[in-house]
Amino acid sequence: MGVIFPILIVVSLVLYIYYKVAILKTKDGLTQKYFNGRSHSCLGIFIFAFGINQYLFYETKISLFIGIIFLLIGGAQTIHGFKVSKHYQNEWKRLHPEGK
Structure with a gap:
């Protein structure tokens, strides 16, 4: 469990x-x-995983509150990024019906 979140943090930062x-x-x-929508999703995942990782690392009340804030911001950023990328992916498919 201790190695999953640092790997997720690094991978999401690299993808961003x-x-x-x-x-x-x-x-x-x-x-x-x-x-840009995809990059926002990766940034959201980074913030989300960072919040969880910091709480697991320190396990204090202040890290819990900061972690919750990071979870909310990261979750909102991820959801927004996925919605934007899905919208523009559908627009691209609509404008290019023949494929690639």
Whole structure:
């Protein structure tokens, strides 16, 4: 249990940076918005996992309160990012019915 959250933190941070760089490399506005939604999801997962990890590491009341705040912010960021990326993925499919 102690190694799952640090791995999740690192992976989500790497994916966040990957999607932010991918935004800079693409010129299509729709694809940029899709990647931005994905990066928000990764950032939310990072914040969520970081909040849980900090509570498990310190196990104090203050880390519990801060962890709850991080869980709320990370959860909201993740949900919003998934909704945005799903919306723009559907828009891309609608505009490109032939596939890739």
